[in-house]
Amino acid sequence: MALLEVDRLTKEFRRRRGEPGHRAVDEVSFRIERGGTLALVGESGAGKSTTGRLVLRLIEPDSGGVSMGGTDVRALDGRGLRAFRKRAQMVFQDPHSSLDPRVPIAVSVAEPLVVHGIGTRGERRERVADLLDGVGIGSHLLGRYPAQLSGGQLQRVAIARALATDPELIVCDEPVSALDVSIQAQVINLLTDLQAERGIAYLFITHDLALVEAFADTVAVMRAGAIVEQAPVDRLFREPEHDYTRTLLDAVPYIGAPAS
Ligand SMILES: Nc1ncnc2c1ncn2[C@@H]1O[C@H](COP(=O)(O)OP(=O)(O)OP(=O)(O)O)[C@@H](O)[C@H]1O
Numbered sequence: 001m002a003l004l005e006v007d008r009l010t011k012e013f014r015r016r017r018g019e020p021g022h023r024a025v026d027e028v029s030f031r032i033e034r035g036g037t038l039a040l041v042g043e044s045g046a047g048k049s050t051t052g053r054l055v056l057r058l059i060e061p062d063s064g065g066v067s068m069g070g071t072d073v074r075a076l077d078g079r080g081l082r083a084f085r086k087r088a089q090m091v092f093q094d095p096h097s098s099l100d101p102r103v104p105i106a107v108s109v110a111e112p113l114v115v116h117g118i119g120t121r122g123e124r125r126e127r128v129a130d131l132l133d134g135v136g137i138g139s140h141l142l143g144r145y146p147a148q149l150s151g152g153q154l155q156r157v158a159i160a161r162a163l164a165t166d167p168e169l170i171v172c173d174e175p176v177s178a179l180d181v182s183i184q185a186q187v188i189n190l191l192t193d194l195q196a197e198r199g200i201a202y203l204f205i206t207h208d209l210a211l212v213e214a215f216a217d218t219v220a221v222m223r224a225g226a227i228v229e230q231a232p233v234d235r236l237f238r239e240p241e242h243d244y245t246r247t248l249l250d251a252v253p254y255i256g257a258p259a260s
C-alpha cells in the first residue's frame with residue numbers, strides 16, 4: 001500500500017458570496033510510496049501549494065479524499081488529527097516567515113515536541129541538539145535568533161523542526177527557491193540524506209524542473225488546478241506526452257539533453 005493516496009481532491013475559492021468559484025485544485029489524484037518523492041511542478045497559480053495544504057488538512061477540500069497509511073485523513077478529528085499532525089509535516093519556502101523571530105532557534109525546534117507532549121524537558125533539549133546536529137547546525141548556534149543566521153542555515157533549522165516528531169511525510173513547498181543557487185544543492189542533498197536515513201516520503205512542490213530530475217522518483221505536472229501528466233521521472237523527461245510538459249521542459253534547456 002502507498003503511504004499517501006490522494007483521490008480527486010477538489011477545492012474552489014470564491015472571492016465573494018454568490019460569485020462562481022474558481023477551481024484552484026480540480027480532481028487531483030496521486031500516490032506517494034513510503035520513502036518516495038513525488039514532485040509537483042507547474043507554473044505560478046497552478047494550485048501546487050493549495051494541494052499541499054489540502055493534503056496536510058491545513059485547509060478543507062470541497063470533495064475528494066486523502067488517506068495516509070490506510071487512515072482516512074478527512075475523517076480525523078481530535079486525537080486522530082493530532083496524531084496525523086505528528087506523521088505529516090511541512091517545510092515552507094521562506095524560513096524567515098516560518099520560524100518565530102522572537103525566540104532562539106532551539107525553542108522553535110522544540111515546539112512540536114512540546115505541543116505533542118514528547119519527552120521531558122531534558123530529553124527535549126537533547127533531542128533538539130541531535131536534530132540540529134543532524135542537519136548540520138552546530139550546538140554553538142542553539143541560542144541564536146533567526147535574524148542571526150543565513151537563509152540556508154535557517155532552512156536547515158526549519159527542516160530540523162519538521163523532523164522533530166519523526167514524520168513519515170514532509171510536504172516541501174519550494175524549500176530552496178529562496179536560497180542562493182550554491183546553497184540549494186546542499187539543502188537538496190540534506191533532504192536526500194534524511195530520506196535515505198529515515199525513509200521519509202516527500203511531496204516536493206517546485207516550479208524548478210532542474211531540481212526534479214535528480215531528486216524525485218515521480219513527477220506530476222499541474223496546470224490550472226489539474227494534473228495534466230504524471231509519470232516516473234526518467235520517462236517524463238525523456239518522453240513527455242503532454243504539450244504543456246514539453247513547454248516546461250523546453251524552458252530548461254540543459255535537462256534531458258543526450259549525454260555527449
Ligand atoms: N486562500 C485563498 N483564497 C482565494 N484564492 C486562493 C487562495 N489560495 C490560493 N488561491 C488561488 O488558487 C490558485 C492556486 O494557488 P496556489 O497558491 O495553490 O498556486 P501555486 O501553484 O502554489 O503557485 P506559486 O508557484 O505561485 O506558489 C491561484 O489562482 C490563487 O490565487
Ligand SMILES: [Mg+2]
Pocket residue numbers: 048049050173
Ligand atoms: Mg505555491
